[in-house]
Amino acid sequence: MHGVATASGAITFVNALATGIGAAAAVTLDVEAEVDLEVDRRPGPGAITIAPPSDTPLVRAAVGAALERFAAGGTPTVQVRIRSSIPPACGLKSSSAVSGAVLAAVARAVGVATDAATLARMSADLSQRIGLSATGAFDDAFAALAGGAVITDNAARAVLWSGEAPTGLAVLLWIPTARHRPSTEWHDRFRARAAEARPAIDAALGGDLVRAMERNSELVESVLGYDYGELRRCLAERGATASGVSGLGPALVVLAAPERAEAVRNALASRGGEVRGVEFRPRARFALAEEAP
CATH class of the missing domain: 3.30.70.890 (GHMP kinase, C-terminal domain)
Known part of the structure; x- marks a missing residue:
């Protein structure tokens, strides 16, 4: 089974760290995740292979969360390749884009129907769980997957408004x-x-x-x-x-x-x-x- 998915970098209008309310918009910086997946129904340890330099705790957490949600009940063998044009750790939402793209690629590989909001909530939960994000960055994750602009309540994982970013600029x-x-x-x-x-x-x-x-x-x-x-x-x-x-x-x-x-x-x-x-x-x-x- 094979799945490919993309997600976007994003920029900030409102940083959510102060109150939990955040606003972001997707921009034309891209991450592509490609997944090859086999699931053996017999019990076993499974194997996850992630092409360097993408083998990070975030990517492994995203693969694990996606398998648990979309391909539970078997022994998976997974290969993951990630290509990104987003500079890391500089505020352009590379982590949210990477996790969102990996989650979406696994869902596509197994043919499970999903949507941007579901994947963004999964991304936010795992980013918070591994200590990468204080709020989960649900605003960034939703923008990365859905495009456009968004205002969210990150604590509630709720979209307060979504639409297009300012035009003509x-x-x-x-x-x-x-x-x-x-x-x-x-x-x-x-x-x-x-x-x-x-x-x-x-x-x-x-x-x-x-x-x-x-x-x-x-x-x-x-x-x-x-x-x-x-x-x-x-x-x-x-x-x-x-x-x-x-x-x-x-x-x-x-x-x-x-x-x-x-x-x-x-x-x-x-x-x-x-x-x-x-x-x-x-x-x-x-x-x-x-x-x-």
């Missing part, structure tokens, strides 16, 4: 070389400042995701100690509509009118690191359970 990512630590190490600091997250949440729930990004970044930069204030002012002078830290950073997302994108890109490039132009990914219109050929 170029999306630029500035990706410094540093990498962030797991969100579990920052959770208490964010929770202590939950009241300061309300302006971003209110803006998002009111339909203004662009303003939510700016207000969210003010809090995230303060908690994590990023000194992005001068850079963000410079970007605004170059024509950026909004900018903000994605996830725990250090990646910075910049939104700009298309005619201002080159000036913004040049300003980012002068700071070192990597600059990528991406697009918001629209809401998905595909069957997650379709078996790959």
Whole structure:
């Protein structure tokens, strides 16, 4: 049995660490998971083979959760291959995309019908269980699998709103070389400042995701100690509509009118690191359970 599935990277409008309410949108960074699976109904130890460098606790947890949910009752032999264009540990939701793609690929391999919300809840549960995410990052996982933009209650694993990301804007990512630590190490600091997250949440729930990004970044930069204030002012002078830290950073997302994108890109490039132009990914219109050929 063979299954292939993809999931997207995403960017942050509201970081969920402070209150459990998060907002994210899918972008055109991709993860593809390919699974070959055999299930022997006779008892035995089974075998899971994951091609390096993808053999991580997250991938093994995702394979295990998917087998338990979709292929219980047998002895599995699984081979997993993962290809990703998402830089890890910089706030662009690589973990949620990887786990979601693996879960979906196993479901496709065995022909089990499922949906983005179910897989996103599974991803959030396993990410929280292994200590990778303090909230489970249900917002990131749902955006990674469903596309579009989403506002969620991560504690309740509930979607509060889903739709399309803001239109008519170029999306630029500035990706410094540093990498962030797991969100579990920052959770208490964010929770202590939950009241300061309300302006971003209110803006998002009111339909203004662009303003939510700016207000969210003010809090995230303060908690994590990023000194992005001068850079963000410079970007605004170059024509950026909004900018903000994605996830725990250090990646910075910049939104700009298309005619201002080159000036913004040049300003980012002068700071070192990597600059990528991406697009918001629209809401998905595909069957997650379709078996790959």
